[in-house]
Amino acid sequence: MPRSKVNDFGITVSTVNGSGSATANNTIHKAISKMGVPVSGRNIFPSNIQGLPTWYSIRVNNKGYLGRLENYDIAICLNQSVISSDIAGIHKDGLLIVDDSIKFEKPISSVRIIDLPINEILTCCEMPGNLKGYLANMVYVGVLAQIIGIDLKKINDALDQHFNNKKNAIEPNLEVVYASYEWAQKSIDADYGYNLAPIAMKEDQIVVDGNTAAALGALYGGLQHAAWYPITPATGIAETLEDYIPKLRFNHEKHTTTCVVVQAEDELASIGMVVGAGWAGLRSMTATSGPGLCLMAEFLGLAYFAEVPLVVWDVQRVGPSTGLPTRTSQGDLAFAYNLSHGDTDFIILLPASVKECFEFGWKSLDIAEKFQTPVIILSDLELGMNFWISAPFDYPDEEIDRGKVIWEKDLEEMKQAGKEWGRYIDVDGDAIPYRTVPGNLHPNASYFARGTGHDRYAHYSEDPKDWEENHTRLKTKIKGSLPYLPEPIIRKGIKECSIGIVSYGSTDMAVSEVFDHLNSNEVYCDYLRIRSLPLTEAVKTFLDNHEINFIVECNRDGQMKNILSMIYPDIAHRNISISKLDGLSLSASWINEQISAYLKDGKDAQSYT
Amino acid sequence: MPNPIHNTAINLTRDDYKGRPSTLCKGCGHNSISNMIISACHELEIPPEKFVKFSGIGCSSKSAAYFLERSFGFNGLHGRMPSLAEGALFADTSLKGIGISGDGDTANIGLSQFKHIARRNVPLVYVVENNGVYGLTKGQFSATAEKGLKLKRHGENPYLPVDIAMEAIAANASFVARSFAGDPKQVKELIKAAISHEGTAVLDIISPCVTFNNQDHSLHSYSWGKGHESPLHELSFIPPRDEITVEDFERGTTREVTMHDGSVIVFKKLEREYDPTNRTEAIRMLEEAIRRNWLITGLLYVDPNTPNIYDMYSMGKEPLNRTPVDKLRPDPNSLRYINHSFS
Numbered sequence: 001m002p003r004s005k006v007n008d009f010g011i012t013v014s015t016v017n018g019s020g021s022a023t024a025n026n027t028i029h030k031a032i033s034k035m036g037v038p039v040s041g042r043n044i045f046p047s048n049i050q051g052l053p054t055w056y057s058i059r060v061n062n063k064g065y066l067g068r069l070e071n072y073d074i075a076i077c078l079n080q081s082v083i084s085s086d087i088a089g090i091h092k093d094g095l096l097i098v099d100d101s102i103k104f105e106k107p108i109s110s111v112r113i114i115d116l117p118i119n120e121i122l123t124c125c126e127m128p129g130n131l132k133g134y135l136a137n138m139v140y141v142g143v144l145a146q147i148i149g150i151d152l153k154k155i156n157d158a159l160d161q162h163f164n165n166k167k168n169a170i171e172p173n174l175e176v177v178y179a180s181y182e183w184a185q186k187s188i189d190a191d192y193g194y195n196l197a198p199i200a201m202k203e204d205q206i207v208v209d210g211n212t213a214a215a216l217g218a219l220y221g222g223l224q225h226a227a228w229y230p231i232t233p234a235t236g237i238a239e240t241l242e243d244y245i246p247k248l249r250f251n252h253e254k255h256t257t258t259c260v261v262v263q264a265e266d267e268l269a270s271i272g273m274v275v276g277a278g279w280a281g282l283r284s285m286t287a288t289s290g291p292g293l294c295l296m297a298e299f300l301g302l303a304y305f306a307e308v309p310l311v312v313w314d315v316q317r318v319g320p321s322t323g324l325p326t327r328t329s330q331g332d333l334a335f336a337y338n339l340s341h342g343d344t345d346f347i348i349l350l351p352a353s354v355k356e357c358f359e360f361g362w363k364s365l366d367i368a369e370k371f372q373t374p375v376i377i378l379s380d381l382e383l384g385m386n387f388w389i390s391a392p393f394d395y396p397d398e399e400i401d402r403g404k405v406i407w408e409k410d411l412e413e414m415k416q417a418g419k420e421w422g423r424y425i426d427v428d429g430d431a432i433p434y435r436t437v438p439g440n441l442h443p444n445a446s447y448f449a450r451g452t453g454h455d456r457y458a459h460y461s462e463d464p465k466d467w468e469e470n471h472t473r474l475k476t477k478i479k480g481s482l483p484y485l486p487e488p489i490i491r492k493g494i495k496e497c498s499i500g501i502v503s504y505g506s507t508d509m510a511v512s513e514v515f516d517h518l519n520s521n522e523v524y525c526d527y528l529r530i531r532s533l534p535l536t537e538a539v540k541t542f543l544d545n546h547e548i549n550f551i552v553e554c555n556r557d558g559q560m561k562n563i564l565s566m567i568y569p570d571i572a573h574r575n576i577s578i579s580k581l582d583g584l585s586l587s588a589s590w591i592n593e594q595i596s597a598y599l600k601d602g603k604d605a606q607s608y609t
Numbered sequence: 610m611p612n613p614i615h616n617t618a619i620n621l622t623r624d625d626y627k628g629r630p631s632t633l634c635k636g637c638g639h640n641s642i643s644n645m646i647i648s649a650c651h652e653l654e655i656p657p658e659k660f661v662k663f664s665g666i667g668c669s670s671k672s673a674a675y676f677l678e679r680s681f682g683f684n685g686l687h688g689r690m691p692s693l694a695e696g697a698l699f700a701d702t703s704l705k706g707i708g709i710s711g712d713g714d715t716a717n718i719g720l721s722q723f724k725h726i727a728r729r730n731v732p733l734v735y736v737v738e739n740n741g742v743y744g745l746t747k748g749q750f751s752a753t754a755e756k757g758l759k760l761k762r763h764g765e766n767p768y769l770p771v772d773i774a775m776e777a778i779a780a781n782a783s784f785v786a787r788s789f790a791g792d793p794k795q796v797k798e799l800i801k802a803a804i805s806h807e808g809t810a811v812l813d814i815i816s817p818c819v820t821f822n823n824q825d826h827s828l829h830s831y832s833w834g835k836g837h838e839s840p841l842h843e844l845s846f847i848p849p850r851d852e853i854t855v856e857d858f859e860r861g862t863t864r865e866v867t868m869h870d871g872s873v874i875v876f877k878k879l880e881r882e883y884d885p886t887n888r889t890e891a892i893r894m895l896e897e898a899i900r901r902n903w904l905i906t907g908l909l910y911v912d913p914n915t916p917n918i919y920d921m922y923s924m925g926k927e928p929l930n931r932t933p934v935d936k937l938r939p940d941p942n943s944l945r946y947i948n949h950s951f952s
Contacts, residue, residue, distance in 0.1 A: 203952075204948065204952065205952060206948055206951035206952050207951055207952075208951045216947065219939065220938055220939060220944065221938070222934060222937030222938050223937075224929055224930075224932070224937065225696060225699055225929075227692075227695075227696060244947075247943070248939040248943060249937075249939065250923070251925070254925060255923055256923050256924065256925030256927075257922065257923045257924070257925075258929065258932055258936055258937060260699050260922050260924070260929070262695070262922075264692065264725075265721055265722070265725040266721065268689060268692070268721075268722070269689075269691075269692040269695075269721070269722055269725065270692075271692075272685070272686070272689045272691075272692025272693050272695070272696065272722070273692045273693075273695050273696030274696055275685070275692075275693060275696065276663075276683070276685075276692065276693035276694060276695060276696025276697035276698075277696035277697060277699055277700060278696075279683055279693075279696075279697055280661075280696070280697035280698075280699075280700030280701070280930055281700050281930030282696075282699060282700050282929060282930055283937070284696065298686055299686060299689070302685065302686055306683075392948035392951075392952075393944060393947070393948055395941045395944050396938065399934070400934040400937060400938055402934065407931075436681075437681075437700065437930055438661045438681040438697060438700060438701060438704055438930075439700060439701035439703075439704060439928050439930055439931070440658070440681075441656070441658040441659075442658075443658065443679055445658065445681075446657075446658065446678070446679055446680055446681045446682070447681065447682075448662075448673070448674055448678075448681075448682040448683070448684060449681075449682065449683040449684065450683070450684040451684070451685065451686065452684065459629070460674070
């Protein structure tokens with residue numbers, strides 16, 4: 001008899017994309033979370049609209065670990081083409097729930113099997129014929145509910161929410177769920193050992209995807225303009241802006257908006273519009289993914305050099321090239337860090353949770369305007385397109401900071417005081433000049449912005465002194481931003497230790513679990529999560545304080561490890577790269593294996609060396 | 610409706626509209642166009658602070674520094690002038706945008722942004738200083754160079770040209786004109802009309818490059834233009850505050866188009882009948898001009914009433930870039946409601 005697993009198991013559902021399984025999967029995910037049980041869900045989907053395999057993997061974990069599992073306890077298979085690999089991924093003693101029309105060789109392992117008579121169950125339900133295909137997915141919802149104990153009331157609530165309380169949509173779905181639940185009650189008498197136990201829930205817990213969080217953060221940050229071009233997995237950010245602007249940023253009496261969103265003809269144009277708007281005094285941003293960021297490189301160099309504030313969300317997918325458009329990675333870090341030809345420094349923010357997507361969403365606009373420079377935020381598909389449990393979003397705790405924008409009155413005062421204004425004069429000694437924007441009608445307000453060499457008045461200049469002074473000031477300006485960037489988060493191990501773990505972004509989900517696991521197994525370590533670039537002193541100190549630093553990230557080459565080694569060459573030999581890129585997020589078990597193997601053999605055990 | 614800009618009582622001289630000294634070659638057509646922009650803006654009595662200049666990269670785009678020094682300007686990237694303007698102009702819709710581009714900047718690297726700004730009808734005077742050649746990189750063919758053109762370094766051009774006015778009309782531009790830098794009077798009237806147009810106004814101005822493409826046989830040379838210019842009409846721009854007097858024009862020989870701001874363009878008939886509000890006729894005329902190597906000039910097409918991008922986006926009268934910060938951040942209650950909707 002396999003051991004009983006309460007609130008700690010994994011489920012994977014394989015279907016054919018375009019078959020409407022998203023409703024079923026979201027319902028399971030939502031209903032479990034409504035029971036107060038920590039749950040995460042990942043959509044592993046193809047770059048296709050209809051007909052290819054798609055998976056939804058659900059992890060229930062009482063400790064709240066959200067990282068991906070390598071194997072699962074329950075596989076629900078509705079797709080003939082993937083049955084063998086689905087079976088191969090089930091833990092021994094696991095459970096396979098399979099559409100009874102699928103043919104397969106019975107596994108030799110002790111996997112238990114339930115044949116699901118989907119058509120037979122559906123014939124008991126009344127439904128419009130055209131919905132039959134979609135409703136077939138609700139069969140596994142009902143059966144799973146019976147097996148692991150999902151509260152039917154919570155399924156009802158989840159469907160209410162999903163269909164916005166539309167009765168004619170909810171009822172046929174519910175009917176299938178109930179019929180399937182009853183079928184399972186009658187036909188299955190075993191206890192498979194996977195059970196949910198409701199937990200008194202924190203009342204304000206939310207479930208939301210990173211892209212929605214990013215867009216909302218921007219709207220609460222006073223975003224005024226966005227331009228974008230459709231690209232997976234970033235599209236959701238722009239679409240969410242469009243959804244919420246009528247509710248949050250529209251004056252319905254005057255019929256005027258305070259935020260404009262334009263779908264551009266390509267990424268060259270979307271970043272061009274964003275640079276134009278940022279220059280003209282609008283809080284402006286775009287959302288894209290790696291291929292789009294490639295196209296934006298030239299404009300971002302211009303924005304850095306002409307000192308134009310703006311925000312770019314890069315929701316990373318797998319590159320290079322078109323790569324894997326629907327799979328996740330942290331592969332754009334090195335590119336973003338070194339973006340554009342010539343000498344540049346880009347401020348990069350690295351959110352690891354939906355809450356940070358919201359927070360960085362508004363904060364990035366303040367940072368961009370305060371330092372008159374582009375801010376790039378690296379999210380990824382994992383974080384951006386999946387739904388995560390979170391504490392609610394916090395209302396911004398700082399006033400909007402528009403930086404050193406000056407208007408007619410300010411210029412007049414300067415004039416009266418005998419002070420001259422020039423766009424690139426460092427008046428305050430902080431390397432941040434004062435900025436005017438079009439529409440300022442003071443006769444001294446205007447200047448001619450340019451990407452060519454310029455003096456302090458923005459006039460064209462090839463004078464070596466002008467070039468060097470300007471670039472030295474730019475470097476100083478970005479250095480000055482460090483105290484305003486999100487500090488790294490450090491978790492101390494339970495004892496003094498010589499092992500450090502470093503990570504960033506969505507990989508934190510798995511690394512948090514690894515950190516707990518190692519410490520509770522007497523492999524004491526500290527954990528630092530980088531939240532922004534350029535690097536701050538706190539990162540250096542952490543690396544200095546550990547004899548070995550494992551840098552964990554989801555890309556092939558260990559891009560953060562390379563940056564750390566480049567910036568701090570004297571301690572580069574302590575950096576051990578734990579990195580991998582196969583399109584899936586890193587799992588805690590894989591990271592554990594790598595670290596354990598290294599500590600045992602003293603050598604790099606990872607797949608890519 | 611009279612445009613409030615025109616009514617601003619200002620005492621500015623032509624000098625107030627000038628720019629930095631030009632560094633282009635002596636005799637460059639672009640300098641003549643800059644001068645006409647200065648004159649047009651001055652004569653319209655619009656304060657220079659109400660203009661914003663945009664340009665791409667190339668000789669043409671440098672010229673944006675040589676007029677309207679009291680206006681804001683942004684010299685951006687090669688072929689990407691339109692997108693900069695599209696973003697910036699949302700900040701204050703009372704501003705008048707003037708974009709300066711060249712034939713390489715528009716018809717080669719920037720063809721996409723050129724066509725898309727036209728179809729969005731962003732209010733912008735889009736001037737293409739068209740000389741058929743790359744100047745700053747010393748004499749390569751651009752996409753508007755005619756087939757068979759010979760250049761010193763590159764031999765004979767094997768490709769058929771892109772016709773900028775035709776591309777603009779195909780992209781549903783609401784104002785399309787062609788002119789010749791050697792005809793400054795027409796250039797100036799067209800610029801005035803373009804400034805009053807509340808949409809994208811494309812001015813394809815043949816502007817000879819005296820250094821690399823001014824041979825007599827070249828379709829972009831002064832001598833070709835002077836010998837072959839064939840105006841569709843003689844046009845005059847009448848600002849909204851001025852009355853049109855009968856003596857100015859003979860009855861029966863003129864046609865008028867009233868612009869959205871109340872100004873009027875008066876077209877005096879020359880050899881042929883031409884209706885600049887007829888898009889089909891404009892396409893036919895351009896097609897004929899291409900076949901016969903005519904340098905037709907004038908306002909090829911105008912529709913003063915096409916909705917522009919501001920109409921599509923609920924832009925208020927208050928400039929967006931002056932919105933007070935308390936209007937930019939929704940209140941805490943709204944966030945509580947949103948959090949609840951995700952629970």
